[in-house]
Amino acid sequence: MASSKSYRAPVLADVAKAAGVSVPTVSRVLNGTKNVAPDLVARVNAAVKELGYRPNSAARSLRLSQSNLISIIAEATTSSYGYANTLRGIETAAQQAGMSISITILSSDEDEAVARAVDLALSQPIGGAIVLEFRAAGMKVARALPESLPVVAAGGASRPPGGPVAALIDEAAGGRQVTEYLLRQGHRTVHHIEGPTGGKVSGRTEGWRAALQDAGAEVPPVMNSEWDAVSGYRWGERIAGRDDVTAVFCGNDEIALGVMRALADRGIDVPGDVSIAGFDGQPLVSLWRPSLTTVEQDFEDLGARAFNLLSQRLQGKTDLKSSVVKPQLVVRESTAPPRA
């Protein structure tokens, strides 16, 4: 293989010379244009393989002013689960389509950070972008991107109209499912610990509230937490002292685990004294004791849908509808009817 001292990657001209044809002919063969004599095709292909030729994508992008690189712009998340899996979903779908992905992480939702991230993303020859938005700030990014760039959003937030097309998780449905389930178990009401929503109303919270209202149950004040388990633990400590709380729907699995640990440390039984439910469906929560009832989300599917949407936009389709993934309630040991 390549082992000469100063190695220069072969270009079309090298292939053309090796095959004894002209540069355009090689180009035609490589791009599948018809009207090339079969024997020339064979000679060109042989030369390509012989030299290990690879098209120079910079030149290609320049010439065609299009690219098979798409950018993913994502908020930094402490919880890696949803993020990593959505990414995997996008990457897998992109790979099948022969496209590459680049990723840019947003360090915060401040304007300056947004601008820097957008600059960086745009510093590559990208054909489109996917904005990953599980928390806030995604809209800011979408707005900062040039209008000429195809953009798709992916995430759980309920979206105001007018934004880019999106692949969404129907979080409201998930919040409703788990709340209705807990009410059905006989709880008078369900408390809710919410993660930081960045000003917007979380779909999880919407669904929870709607379910309570529909059932005529009291809607207790929302408890505000960070997304991590330590914050959940702190809420667990507070809940431990209250006997009006019999069921808690937590904004994500980490919070739920933190709450459960705090309750356990204080000798409060889950689900005997309090039922706890999470949101996300991280694989590990099924091993917990008690294993966690939670709302599972198929993040890989979400990622795949986002890519497919973008892919269609890239092909010029314009009347795209947002794609919605339904989360699914998984009942485990951490929830039960209230103590009689």
Next chain:
Amino acid sequence: MASSKSYRAPVLADVAKAAGVSVPTVSRVLNGTKNVAPDLVARVNAAVKELGYRPNSAARSLRLSQSNLISIIAEATTSSYGYANTLRGIETAAQQAGMSISITILSSDEDEAVARAVDLALSQPIGGAIVLEFRAAGMKVARALPESLPVVAAGGASRPPGGPVAALIDEAAGGRQVTEYLLRQGHRTVHHIEGPTGGKVSGRTEGWRAALQDAGAEVPPVMNSEWDAVSGYRWGERIAGRDDVTAVFCGNDEIALGVMRALADRGIDVPGDVSIAGFDGQPLVSLWRPSLTTVEQDFEDLGARAFNLLSQRLQGKTDLKSSVVKPQLVVRESTAPPRA
């Protein structure tokens, strides 16, 4: 802003015209070349801002035959923790250096999958690559990449000489630490559940074995598992029946959690009857009951080091030494002296 019907991104010529100078002058201003009259600099900068000019990176890459895009090639992992955090470490470091990352996931370690992944990575104008190798197959990728491309490896595996420079986690030290600690607690020996190693000997296993041998302790047969918790659970079921097992060092946290759950389901007390230790240091394991003793690894640091190594190679430095991250034992509730 841009809202005309057919929008064409401004190019240098547009800026030049707007500023009333020539194209190269604009280029000089943008690239910080000295020897440009201050008033021209000002006019150019104004025009740039006015038009919202962004350099076309495809043209730039083509002209300079270099790129500020680097590719990360990673094996698909079920556990997202180490992967996601290493990625974040790389991305953060890259972002500070003004570079972008693209990522390609290896679907398997078969030759064909490797070739496809390499092709895809190389289909972008990348300046270098980082191969993420926590399991096997990384060397295959490194070999398939052109020799002219700067490559750095990152991961935990002990590396045969001759490969690319690498940022490494000293897994052997971690395995040794945890094993020595358990022996010090009074265990006669320490059992070990190993993940799939893809033919190589895991550093974790090496360190474990060395520690036992140094202490003159018996070296029990290694138990082979997958990396996931369910596989761990199965080993837990088997261990539950054995009273010669008093301490188990698991290849990762997932396995450890699986083992603990299996033991708990059978009424076996951890750490009273058996001590369990993990490897990785996922944040959630501190919330477990009992909380898990484990070997923490700083994956973000690993990623940052890998990028820095690559960055230096990109700047032409050639005598680079691999960089080693020391993992750290964190003792929690899941380990204790054996029952007397």
Next chain:
DNA sequence: CTGTTAGCGCATTCAC
């Protein structure tokens, strides 16, 4: 200090 010229690798006109 500034503008003119040239060419990176490729795909696409256009002649033949």
Next chain:
DNA sequence: GTGAATGCGCTAACAG
């Protein structure tokens, strides 16, 4: 069918 010429946007060399 095929080859010769052109230009995508940019920067490095050259002249002035």
